[in-house]
Amino acid sequence: MNSEYHDNFQSAQAEAGEMLGRSGQKSLFDRMDWLKQLHELCLSDNQPLIVRSTEKDAQAWMFLMKKRFGNYTALANWYNFTYRPIFVGALDEVNKLALLASVAKMLRSFSHHIEIAPVPEEDSVASLTERAFEQAGWVVFKSKADDNHILVVNGRTFDQYWAERPGQLRSTVRRKAKKNIVSIRVETEFSEEHWADYCDVYSKSWKPEEGSPDFLKSIAKQEAAAGCLRLGLAYIDGQPVAAQFWTVENGEALIHKLAHVADATKSSPGTLLSAAMFQHVIDVDRVNLIDFGTGNDPYKREWMEDVRTRYRLTMYWPNNPLSWLPILRYQMSALVGKR
Template sequence: MNSEYHNNFQSVQAAAGEKLGRSVQKSLFDRLEWIKGLHQLCLPNREPLIVHCEDGNTSAWIFLVKNGLGRYSALANWYNFTYRPIFSGDYDEVTKLALLARLAKKLSKYAHSIEITPMPDEDASANLTERAFEQAGWVVFRSKVDDNHILNVKGRTFDQYWGDRPGQLRNTVRRKAKKNLVSVRIEKEFSEDDWNDYNSVYQRSWKPEEGNPEFLRHVAQREALAGCMRLGLAYIDGEPVAAQFWTVENGEALIHKLAHVEHATKSSPGTLLSVAMFQHVIDVDHVDMIDFGTGNDPYKREWMEDVRERYRLELYWPNHPLAWLPILRHYASGLVGGPRSD
């Protein structure tokens, strides 16, 4: 079993080949093109630390960025729905645990403190990572940080799904649609004009300033080339008043961004656009699941039916003096129950 570290993406690409590409990694957030773009455009001043372990044809990767002397965090930000160690090859849980434990041991040479989030656990990522780092000698604290609202379509048509929505939502859509003020279109191909309309809506919406519009634009262009972009736009009298950026792949639709302008709220363009987007991905793309990302905005509960938790793992190397105080603080706070005892 071999392990190595990288501090640049050229060497990662050389080592990984296609193992971190679209053909192998089914999740958008597990691909090198996503991670590399995120670092270059959103975290350019944060030195990367990338650790790789290989056993035969099985590989594991962890992508981190430096926060200070011996302190690292996940190479991720608010654009990520998830963050987790990435695997390729033929593996089972035992193999994954062994590879991660080896990575964790190697990381102790570089870091005394690591924070990784947002971690899923429906695929056992958080649990497996926690166990592996503990096995390697780290002290691990786990806490819930967010919720992830999803819809499992369960083979329903849009009409069947829509019939299960709250009556108030359905009545709103029926009343607003009758007025025929809002026109909607859904684009799969990227165009500068469409993206300018999207940006125009976002900039005039209630949303906070976009963290890095250029990163999102690159994602949209790349996903459009792969046939995965769904850009929804709503207009009133030719003015863009609502916009949504989704991606669709491998039976899943991800809702990345949505916004509407305040002065058009009475016409509910955002809601009417959502109806069109949901109908398209359910009846045309035939997705199995729709993922609304993280956050507990009340409106998400009107559209989604299930909730998954997202976690933070705080990892400390107990043989380093700089880890002692934060470990003690965790124990003393009583907010976290401490390392796993099983």
């Protein structure tokens, strides 16, 4: 088994080829184009550390970034629904564990403290990562990082799904739609005009200033070119009042961003737009799952039915004195919590 590291995306991309591209990775967040743009446009102040372990045709990759004093974190931010080690090849759990343990061993030369989140537990990846690092000698603490609200469609039509929504939500949509004030469109292609409308809504909404509008626009263009963009826009008297940025791929719809103009709240354009977007991805795109990302905003419970936990893994290399006090603090906290 061989391990190597890269401190830049150019050399990593040369090694990865298409294995970390759209054809090789199902998840948007596991692809080189996402990670590279995220670093360039959002996280460029942090030196990347990209570690790969290989065994024949099987590979495990881990994308981290340096913080300070030997601390590394996941190369991820608030745009990520998930962060996890990335595997290449047809691997069972034993192979994944061995490859990831090899990555963890190499990381001992770079860092005494690594923290990654939001790690999913689908396919047991959070537990697998925990075990691999422990196998390599790290002390690992696993904790809850966030919640992920989802809807499993289970073959329902939109009408069937909608009949199961809370009565107040259905009543709001029915009443506001009757007034015929709000017009809605769902765009699948990127245009500067529609993106300007999206940005206009966001700037006039209750949301804080966009962290990296250039990154979001780049992803929108990229996903539109692949046929995956779903940009929802609502208008009143020709003016944009609500906007939503979704992507659809591999039977899953991801809700990346949504906002509405505060002054238009009484017309419920955001709610009407959400209903139209759900109808489109369920009846037209025929997705199996809709993912509302991380966060526990109350309105998500009206639209979604299940919640998945996202985890934080905090790893310390115990042979480094800088790790001793943090390890002790975590252990003491765990003991207090058990009382």
